[in-house]
Amino acid sequence: MQELHIYNSLTNKKELFTPIQKGYVGMYVCGPTVYSNVHLGNVRTFMSFDLVFRYLQFLGFKVRYVRNITDAGHLTDDQSEDKISTKARLEKVEPMEIVQRYTVDFHETLAEFNFLPPSIEPTATGHIVEQIEAIKTILDAGLAYEINGSVYFDVLKYNENEHYGILSKRKLEETIENTRDLDGQSDKKNPQDFALWKKAEPEHIQRWPSPWGIGFPGWHLECTVMSTKYLGEQFDIHGGGMDLKFPHHECEIAQAQACNHIAPVRFWMHGNMLTLNGKKMAKSTGNNILPSQLLTGDSPFLSKAYHADVVRFFMLQAHYRSILDFSDEAILSAEKGYQRLMSAVVELEKLRAGSSSDFDVSEWRNLCFEAMNDDFNSPILIAHLFDAVRVINGIKDGKLSLLAEDLEMLKTTMNSFIIEVLGLRVKEQQGDFSDKIKATVQMLIEIREEARANKDWALSDKVRDDLAAVGIQLKDGKDGTTFSLN
Known part of the structure; x- marks a missing residue:
């Protein structure tokens, strides 16, 4: 088996992946803050790590995948209330x-796109006690200070022996310059210090007792606490969106180092952003689309509704570290490719072995593994x-042949990578195609045959052309008319 290499954001290079414990992988991914509907950019990020989760399991690893729910402590820009x-x-x-x-919306949306659920999905509010204990540890280490009922991480003190900026590659003076003048800033020793615990003002709704008074935890602390609780003081993979690298992930590293005196993560992975028609997605500008709108077509950016698997296929056509631009034109093109792939998988089940092999299936299979082993x-x-799709169509048309063992390897490999790794629901699509579309298309073929018998060539051509426009190709032969998806 080929070796897996992963791009490590900590070192900015691809590295050979060897888990801390042989055969086991611990992976943590920053989950959503559940105060609004999950947006399409979130879906792309979580889909990237669903792919990672699926492939690691496909390789035979036992994976503990932890993805949190932030249900407290995520501060707004003025840092007065989460x-x-x-x-x-x-x-x-x-x-x-x-x-x-x-949270229900988040789960329902991810289920629509066929995400595997994580092994553990802890919440911030379910780990208040552990967060308070972590703050005590950091205070005892002299790397935090309490003032007016709030507790802040002392970045300058930490930086005397460690490197705050090791992940984002920022110098400490840059973090000072980029720090906004926020509420509560006057309480801090230094502007770049971040909150471990915030005093709750009387009007603040979410509040818990602590040794420093009534308050609530800082946003960064929950991920440090929950990741190390369920995966150990050092674990294999930590993932999230590129926007979380600084300050969130940088703060996670500092907190974990202060608590456990060891780098918490061996491989940091960051997914890139999703744009819409070449511009950043943002509710404020109206350049935004919700996942549910893709499925209903209810958006001025869309010409029609799309199946969730088409959206999944579209997103996986781009590497997780590259920017992906969403447009109606782009997803229309992806839909045609998706239909070609599904049609080929359906045809593959019908193929019969020949007397020779015109395609090296073993070499092709190795190339599939090689692609996924190169940073997914x-x-x-x-x-x-799609190289295999051309072979399948060649066998179907009598132009190519495969021996029985090669044909079986082709079937197994196609199904494994499409269903288990990419997470596309071939069987469901095959069922929909057989039960619903087949009967409708057959009826239209009969109408066309009747039109041809009556020499109504205009109607005959219209049926053929209209079906072709939606991706269904009619083929006239000596045994009648058949059809396939383009």
Whole structure:
């Protein structure tokens, strides 16, 4: 078996992946802050790590995948109140109503796109005690200070022996220059210090008792606490969006080093952003689209609705570290490719072995593994799958042949990479195709045959052309008319 290499954001290079414990992988991914509907950029990030999770399991690793739910402590820009409390105040409901509503939305959305659930999905509110204990440890180490009921991490003190900026490659003076003048800033010794615990003002809804008074945890602390609790003081992979590298992940490293005196993560992985029509997605500018709108087509950016698997296929056509631009034109093109792939998989089950092999299936299979072993390169994998599509169509048309063992390897490999690794629901699509589309298309073929018998060539051509426009190709032969997906 070829060796897996992963691009490590900590070193900015691809490295041979060897887990800390042979046969086991611990992976933590920063989950959503559940104060609004999950957006399409989130879906792309989580899909990238769903791919990683699937492939590691496909290789035979036993993976513990931890993805948290932030249901407290995510501060807004003015650092006076976290996002969930702000939303609850606006809607005049309990914060946990907001949390419940959008956690359900998050799970339902990811299920639509066929995500595997994580092994553990801990919440920030479920780990308040552990966060308080971590703060005590950091205070005892002399790397934090309490003032006016809040506790802050002392970045300058930490930087005397460690490197704050090791992940983002930022110098400490740059972090000072880039620090905004935020609420509570006057309490800090230094502007770049970050909150471990914030004093709750009387109007703050989410609040817990602590040795420093009533308050709530800082946003960064929960991920340090939950990742190390469930994966150990040092674990294999930590993932998230590129936007979390600084300050969130940088702060995670500092907190973990202060608590456990060891680098918490061996491989840091960061997914890149999703743009819409060449511009950053943002609710404020209206350049935004929700995952649910893709499935209904209810958006001015879309010409039609798309199946969730088409969206998944579209996203996996780009490498997780590259920017992906979403547009209606791009996903229309992806839909055609997806249909070609699904059609070939359906045809593959019908093929019969020949007397010779005109295609080296073993070499092709190795190329599929080689693509995924090169930092989970799904677009290259998909390109190899389409090499197989051409072979399948060649066998179907009588132009190519495969021996029985090669044909079986082709079937097994195609199904394994498409279903298990890429997470596309071939069987479901095959069922939909057989049960719904086949009967409809057959009826149209009969109408066309009747039109041809009556020499109504205009109607005959219209049926053929209209079907072709939606990706269904009619083929006239001596045994009648058949059809396939383009």
